[in-house]
Amino acid sequence: MRLQLIFVFFLVYLGHTRAQDVNTSYKDKKQKSSLEPDTARIRKEVEVDFLFSYYDQDGNHSAVTGGLGTEELRDYSSTILVNVPLDSTSNLGVQVGVNYYTSASTDRIDENMSSASSKDQRGQVYINYTKLLPNKRDSYSLNGGVSAESDYISFALGAAWTHESPDKNREFTISWQSFIDRWLLIFPDELRDQPEITMVPTDRRQSHSLSFTYAQVLSPRMQLLGTLEGVLQNGLLSTPFHRVFFADRELIEIERLPEHRFKVPIGLRWNYFMSENIVIRSAYRYYWDTFGIRAHTFNVELPIKFGLAFSLSPFYRYHRQSASRYFAPYREHQITDRFRTSDFDLSRTQSHKYGLGFRFSPVYGIGRFKFFSRKKVTMFKSLELRYAHYDRSDGLRANVWSLFCGFMIH
Amino acid sequence: MMTKERLKNKGSLLLLAVIVFSAGLQSCVSVKAYQKMYLNDQDMQLSIRKIEIPELNFQSYREGASGGSKGKTGGGCGCN
Numbered sequence: 001m002r003l004q005l006i007f008v009f010f011l012v013y014l015g016h017t018r019a020q021d022v023n024t025s026y027k028d029k030k031q032k033s034s035l036e037p038d039t040a041r042i043r044k045e046v047e048v049d050f051l052f053s054y055y056d057q058d059g060n061h062s063a064v065t066g067g068l069g070t071e072e073l074r075d076y077s078s079t080i081l082v083n084v085p086l087d088s089t090s091n092l093g094v095q096v097g098v099n100y101y102t103s104a105s106t107d108r109i110d111e112n113m114s115s116a117s118s119k120d121q122r123g124q125v126y127i128n129y130t131k132l133l134p135n136k137r138d139s140y141s142l143n144g145g146v147s148a149e150s151d152y153i154s155f156a157l158g159a160a161w162t163h164e165s166p167d168k169n170r171e172f173t174i175s176w177q178s179f180i181d182r183w184l185l186i187f188p189d190e191l192r193d194q195p196e197i198t199m200v201p202t203d204r205r206q207s208h209s210l211s212f213t214y215a216q217v218l219s220p221r222m223q224l225l226g227t228l229e230g231v232l233q234n235g236l237l238s239t240p241f242h243r244v245f246f247a248d249r250e251l252i253e254i255e256r257l258p259e260h261r262f263k264v265p266i267g268l269r270w271n272y273f274m275s276e277n278i279v280i281r282s283a284y285r286y287y288w289d290t291f292g293i294r295a296h297t298f299n300v301e302l303p304i305k306f307g308l309a310f311s312l313s314p315f316y317r318y319h320r321q322s323a324s325r326y327f328a329p330y331r332e333h334q335i336t337d338r339f340r341t342s343d344f345d346l347s348r349t350q351s352h353k354y355g356l357g358f359r360f361s362p363v364y365g366i367g368r369f370k371f372f373s374r375k376k377v378t379m380f381k382s383l384e385l386r387y388a389h390y391d392r393s394d395g396l397r398a399n400v401w402s403l404f405c406g407f408m409i410h
Numbered sequence: 411m412m413t414k415e416r417l418k419n420k421g422s423l424l425l426l427a428v429i430v431f432s433a434g435l436q437s438c439v440s441v442k443a444y445q446k447m448y449l450n451d452q453d454m455q456l457s458i459r460k461i462e463i464p465e466l467n468f469q470s471y472r473e474g475a476s477g478g479s480k481g482k483t484g485g486g487c488g489c490n
Contacts, residue, residue, distance in 0.1 A: 053464035287475035295475035
């Protein structure tokens, strides 16, 4: 409640003090709409971006061991994002990524430490096609992809339609996204010869989302975006190797969750160019789902510019959620509970994330060379580094390092 | 007591929505293309920046709530 009030006063104060002192001598060189979602933009040059990240976490509430046990995990990921203009009105984007992770919690699926389940790889490929229609105000995009790890495969399919106002100050997008997933069922070692305990209704999971997004320019320095989304999930929504222990019995079971889940996230983004060198990027989200989780998330980032090339961005994110009605900690479930989980991701928690981003992006690029093509010049246009620390109220701690290198081929 | 608390929360949310919406409408002006030098700055983009993708991924796994920020809302088990 206190957080919501602070946010309201913050908005009202900035709404009244909004600046109208636009430097009209500075012409808009790009003439593009700042409202367009990144994936929908029609580019004129080939862009090749590299994204690397390192993630580590530790805690003591692993769901694999029933809500008590190490959650130590390290994840290394590399992603290449390529955008190729096919002609002046269409664009093809390809994203290829690989993750490698080691996990102390999944190592506890069986009794052998450092076994096959202690590490895994994940590969993913996504393709996106965007077409701007002849009226230059409507565009559509289609996307598809696949991601696979040793016990899980996921196929993605989606489409979006965007309509922009003639003055490019308002934009409406409707988008649909589906994921068709399939598990390779792996159960805790000690339960594999007990089919009455490990019986699950299906090895499939589907997620379908429909979202409506409205973006509005409020002033020459301020813009807003609202998103309403509905997500329907069906199938095996529990994880087959998550254990559950009971308060009243010396018995081990696997996690059980309903086969249907409906989620409604409502998001609001608000950006304000406060002064010549400070921008406020803020976001709020309210979340509701049929598992009983209600959540509020607030995010603020303050990019500070040093000249035209450098910027530093401190940021802070607060998240608070209520527990799912199916959650209980280690040894607190009753045998009569039809659905049960000891996964602390579904528990009542608060989390704080904070960190710093750095960007070096000179107007004419960091360097030029002939690397991807002999005839064309490649420009190393931007370099970004970002660090985030994450603290969850149940003791989980995480760190994320991300490095982004952007190239453009002329 | 619980019902009162719920009503209070719903009321504060409604108040927040009304104030934000009103502030938005009051602030609306028709901005010409040549006035968009600040809006076209890369820090003013309303979409998620690419460097934020790894954080969005782990948050969607570590929190029961996901979506609403153009992040991933399904696919991938996130089971470790």
